[in-house]
Amino acid sequence: MTTPATGPVAAVELLEVRKNYARVQAVRGVSLTIERGEVVAMLGPNGAGKTTVISLMLGMRRPSAGHVRLFGLDPGDRAARSRCGVMLQESGVNDVLRVAETVAIFRAYYPRPLPTGRVLELAGLEEVANRKITALSGGQRQRLYYALAVCGDPEALFLDEPTAGMDVEARRSFLAGIREYASEGRTVVLSTHYLEEADQLADRVVVIDRGMIVADDSPTAIKARVAGRRVSFTVNPAPSAADFEGLPISGLELRDQFVRFHSSNPEQALAAAFRRGWDVQNLEVVGADLEEAFVSLTTGRGADLAQTDERP
Amino acid sequence: MTATLAYLRFELQRTLRTRGFLLFVLGFPVLFYLLLKDTAGTGFRPLGIPFAGYYMVCMAGFGAMITAINSSGPRLAAERSSGWNRQLRVTPLPGWAYLSTKVLTSLLLTLPVMVVVMAVAAVFGPVHISAVTALELLVALMAGSLTFAAAGVLLGYAISSDTANPMINGGLLLLAYFGGLFEPVAAMAAWQQQIAYVTPTYQLAAVGWWVLGGRTPLLPHALALLAYLIAFSALALWRVEVDEARSAA
Numbered sequence: 001m002t003t004p005a006t007g008p009v010a011a012v013e014l015l016e017v018r019k020n021y022a023r024v025q026a027v028r029g030v031s032l033t034i035e036r037g038e039v040v041a042m043l044g045p046n047g048a049g050k051t052t053v054i055s056l057m058l059g060m061r062r063p064s065a066g067h068v069r070l071f072g073l074d075p076g077d078r079a080a081r082s083r084c085g086v087m088l089q090e091s092g093v094n095d096v097l098r099v100a101e102t103v104a105i106f107r108a109y110y111p112r113p114l115p116t117g118r119v120l121e122l123a124g125l126e127e128v129a130n131r132k133i134t135a136l137s138g139g140q141r142q143r144l145y146y147a148l149a150v151c152g153d154p155e156a157l158f159l160d161e162p163t164a165g166m167d168v169e170a171r172r173s174f175l176a177g178i179r180e181y182a183s184e185g186r187t188v189v190l191s192t193h194y195l196e197e198a199d200q201l202a203d204r205v206v207v208i209d210r211g212m213i214v215a216d217d218s219p220t221a222i223k224a225r226v227a228g229r230r231v232s233f234t235v236n237p238a239p240s241a242a243d244f245e246g247l248p249i250s251g252l253e254l255r256d257q258f259v260r261f262h263s264s265n266p267e268q269a270l271a272a273a274f275r276r277g278w279d280v281q282n283l284e285v286v287g288a289d290l291e292e293a294f295v296s297l298t299t300g301r302g303a304d305l306a307q308t309d310e311r312p
Numbered sequence: 313m314t315a316t317l318a319y320l321r322f323e324l325q326r327t328l329r330t331r332g333f334l335l336f337v338l339g340f341p342v343l344f345y346l347l348l349k350d351t352a353g354t355g356f357r358p359l360g361i362p363f364a365g366y367y368m369v370c371m372a373g374f375g376a377m378i379t380a381i382n383s384s385g386p387r388l389a390a391e392r393s394s395g396w397n398r399q400l401r402v403t404p405l406p407g408w409a410y411l412s413t414k415v416l417t418s419l420l421l422t423l424p425v426m427v428v429v430m431a432v433a434a435v436f437g438p439v440h441i442s443a444v445t446a447l448e449l450l451v452a453l454m455a456g457s458l459t460f461a462a463a464g465v466l467l468g469y470a471i472s473s474d475t476a477n478p479m480i481n482g483g484l485l486l487l488a489y490f491g492g493l494f495e496p497v498a499a500m501a502a503w504q505q506q507i508a509y510v511t512p513t514y515q516l517a518a519v520g521w522w523v524l525g526g527r528t529p530l531l532p533h534a535l536a537l538l539a540y541l542i543a544f545s546a547l548a549l550w551r552v553e554v555d556e557a558r559s560a561a
Binding site: 060061062078081082084086088090093096104105111145152 | 314315317318319321322325326329330391394395396397398399401402403404405406559560
């Protein structure tokens with residue numbers, strides 16, 4: 001294992017880390033190295049172990065087995081901790097304080113903090129700087145947690161589902177802020193269960209499911225492994241499976257007049273359907289949701305089927 | 313160091329902003345003092361101290377003790393349940409700073425409470441003591457309050473935030489009553505006196521009476537307070553460890 005004296009040290013190193021709770025194996029042998037300056041999204045459904053992995057990285061929980069290093073140090077070490085900014089899920093903040101005061105207090109915990117004004121600007125909280133925390137909306141509160149994470153001008157940011165509870169617009173501007181921060185060469189580790197969020201922000205996506213890493217790749221590569229779009233419509237009269245022979249689809253479901261399938265090329269599949277003169281009604285084309293992505297990534301079957309069944 | 317100081321400033325700031333808290337810790341001792349200072353009748357000099365002064369010690373001690381416990385216990389319980397201490401745990405603020413700042417805040421806050429009680433007593437008692445004696449009394453009671461601050465930390469980690477307030481304050485009233493802070497020990501039934509002698513509240517008041525020149529020794533009471541302090545601190549540290557092991561488990 002490298003030490004700070006001998007050369008560049010990874011921001012985070014997990015080696016064969018396991019974490020067992022009473023009867024549950026929350027993390028089942030995770031090895032992961034996050035280099036400095038990387039922006040990594042940990043993607044996974046609820047209960048996949050993302051939060052546990054982050055709390056292990058930060059020394060908030062001790063691994064049942066394996067090794068954890070934060071900037072080459074023990075994660076409980078203050079020297080390591082002063083280089084990190086953390087945004088937890090379900091944090092508490094004190095109610096009687098105002099936004100700017102809370103930021104000012106947290107700044108004082110770090111050796112080289114950003115000016116309070118800059119922190120408020122980064123988090124988009126300038127307009128509510130003098131508001132009491134109790135008077136903040138859910139999204140504003142979330143941004144306050146972000147402010148507390150960046151106020152120490154950390155080299156590494158750890159964000160556990162930072163956009164939870166935000167609406168689309170708030171999420172967009174929030175992610176833009178994180179991107180700006182990350183562009184200055186900082187390490188960002190965030191967990192999310194939105195594939196698009198990981199896609200927008202990260203150069204690397206680590207997919208976690210049931211306590212294990214099931215994929216670790218660029219967002220583009222991850223997306224390519226997920227069967228593209230889900231298409232559903234109704235046709236009268238009811239078609240048979242034979243009618244779909246030769247179309248670039250997988251996972252075909254037929255229930256009377258209702259048709260549903262996956263396709264990495266829905267345009268081509270639909271063009272073929274229209275050419276057959278079908279009276280297509282109630283058409284829906286949606287991105288395959290993450291649940292399906294996980295099915296394909298964890299079992300490998302979905303992705304394989306998508307490749308073998310498609311005859312473009 | 314700056315981190316710890318900033319945290320201390322924050323703790324004080326936040327307490328001074330909680331008006332209900334100030335009203336409670338200032339209001340009760342002052343009110344009890346004004347209501348009860350004359351009930352014993354003139355000429356009643358427990359331990360050889362005029363009753364107005366004797367009772368000033370009781371209420372300054374009572375104020376100091378409810379301040380010390382209430383500015384640590386219920387707040388720690390609430391912060392554990394709200395996740396505020398998790399938020400602090402991921403900052404570089406050292407773990408010991410969190411608890412020691414709580415204790416230090418508790419002690420500092422006892423000062424204004426005792427000063428107000430003593431000022432009221434000086435005017436309405438009336439109590440005549442020198443500035444030096446007044447200062448000695450403040451220092452003695454504040455040092456004794458450390459025992460109650462430690463008890464607050466223990467309760468903050470042992471009790472859930474839902475029940476912290478009623479349990480702590482109910483317990484405090486009983487302790488104050490049985491410790492002879494409301495009714496002079498000399499006026500109690502014999503069995504009650506036996507109880508009073510073992511309460512930490514009585515030990516605290518006794519140290520104060522000694523400062524005012526009362527016929528009571530200092531050493532046994534100071535040692536008793538110290539014994540309570542050690543016991544509460546040991547139990548509190550054990551609870552803190554259990555809590556941290558549980559959250560890191």
